[in-house]
């Protein structure tokens with residue numbers, strides 16, 4: 311065999327081997343995506359993205375009943391589904407997205423570009439009313455021999471049977487009312503900082519082909535942060551969205567509140583991590599199992615907002 315033939319043989323084998331490796335990786339990746347997509351369907355979840363948040367929550371226990379959650383880039387809504395489920399009862403979830411989507415049950419939504427100051431103003435004014443987007447409590451009603459009686463109109467009759475029981479009910483109602491008034495007062499003091507968890511999964515729009523017609527006049531599907539496959543562009547775009555989500559969290563997140571944010575890994579993510587460390591007790595980088603292993607996508611989880619945050623340290627440049 312001549313040296314040229316040998317070279318030709320080596321080139322052919324390298325080609326065949328690299329083709330097989332690429333094909334196997336693609337097949338594994340597709341398989342992984344299909345497994346999670348199937349599981350999501352079985353569990354009635356809007357997309358496989360739900361598992362990413364569930365896995366993050368398993369590790370950091372972010373959600374509690376009654377919490378207020380803002381879900382940036384919520385469509386099609388599987389993170390919102392997880393959030394509304396884990397904050398029951400009395401929780402509220404506000405989803406924001408560029409594209410129009412039917413929200414999951416119990417979730418309130420605002421459609422618009424989160425980067426627009428007008429949209430952020432709308433979000434803040436929604437959040438200012440602590441009951442907006444929350445199921446209302448039923449009024450206190452007592453059962454009396456004459457039928458149900460609102461506690462405000464209850465009249466005490468010393469001679470009546472069950473007086474002591476009624477009195478303790480009224481005392482409990484008064485205490486509950488007082489606690490609620492105190493809670494309201496505190497809420498008013500922290501009106502601007504009323505969010506317990508900010509989630510941001512903002513990036514490319516969810517593939518609308520199996521739902522809505524995508525050629526709308528405003529054509530939101532192809533605006534802003536569509537991932538392009540160009541790692542640098544995707545990274546830079548995701549940094550802008552993360553910084554905007556962090557700025558919003560600085561303005562609205564309670565002390566002790568949490569932050570979860572998707573980003574595409576690249577040169578600037580260290581600087582973002584540094585900003586997060588100036589604002590949260592602990593900051594973690596996460597690559598959930600359900601996130602495609604080859605993708606550059608990852609998550610920052612900021613656990614417990616600090617009571618004193620140095621604004622300049624958070625927003626200082628790299």
Ligand SMILES: C[S@@+](CC[C@H](N)C(=O)[O-])C[C@H]1O[C@@H](n2cnc3c(N)ncnc32)[C@H](O)[C@@H]1O
Pocket residue numbers: 356357359360382383384385386387388389390406407408409422423424425511512513514515516534535
């Ligand atoms: C990966 S999807 C989110 C999936 C979602 N977490 C779920 O579990 O269903 C990313 C979403 O971010 C939205 N998005 C991207 N840029 C946005 C922006 N500037 N304002 C609002 N939404 C944005 C897209 O429209 C898209 O629906």
